[in-house]
């Protein structure tokens with residue numbers, strides 16, 4: 001049985017009476033413990049794909065299946081999600097932001113222990129009580145990652161999670177995502193605008209073009225992946241070619 005499958009998913013929007021086909025018959029198989037990165041030009045449907053995977057909106061046609069079961073808004077894919085902005089509650093500490101999805105009655109000692117462990121996992125030990133305003137952009141995204149991971153979902157969806165960070169913080173967080181991927185044994189699906197990032201992190205890169213899968217490229221390289229190697233450069237050229245930016 002497939003772990004996670006996207007089956008002939010199409011999504012149409014209507015903007016001021018004009019029909020926009022954001023996704024056109026997209027089919028994908030995503031395995032357990034894969035790190036899939038999704039790249040493509042602006043408007044190619046990347047965020048729409050992630051939102052449909054997260055059951056934040058329904059497809060116009062087709063379905064998303066997790067372990068053979070169709071996902072819906074009533075029974076969504078068991079996934080944690082991280083967006084470009086951390087979206088933290090400003091009045092809650094880092095620890096309480098991680099626990100945000102749990103109602104107070106469920107917050108027993110065991111859960112608090114797990115959240116404290118999560119603070120360590122995302123590299124924020126010592127910042128349990130810090131408020132979002134006291135955290136840097138990278139630290140805030142670490143809290144958002146903790147919040148996505150704390151329920152131990154089998155899938156993590158990341159929508160351009162490092163897009164708002166400066167270059168050095170972004171590089172550090174890329175290494176952190178690789179570490180979390182290797183430690184947590186989950187399937188990561190990450191949208192990014194940065195082809196280098198997609199190839200540094202992904203075990204497979206999916207290129208979307210005008211709502212279709214233009215290319216799927218396995219990345220068979222060990223971590224860490226220095227950009228200067230011919231193999232890496234070759235993959236960059238292949239992905240850029242599929243996006244339509246080849247020279």
Ligand SMILES: Nc1ncnc2c1ncn2[C@@H]1O[C@H](COP(=O)(O)OP(=O)(O)OP(=O)(O)O)[C@@H](O)[C@H]1O
Nearest residue numbers: 013014015020022041042043044045046047048049
């Ligand atoms: N809620 C919506 N209502 C109407 N049209 C939408 C909506 N969301 C997305 N679209 C349209 O669907 C298409 C794909 O958008 P989407 O945000 O998925 O692209 P993207 O690849 O994530 O773009 P970007 O890289 O700029 O974030 C675009 O033409 C967009 O205008």
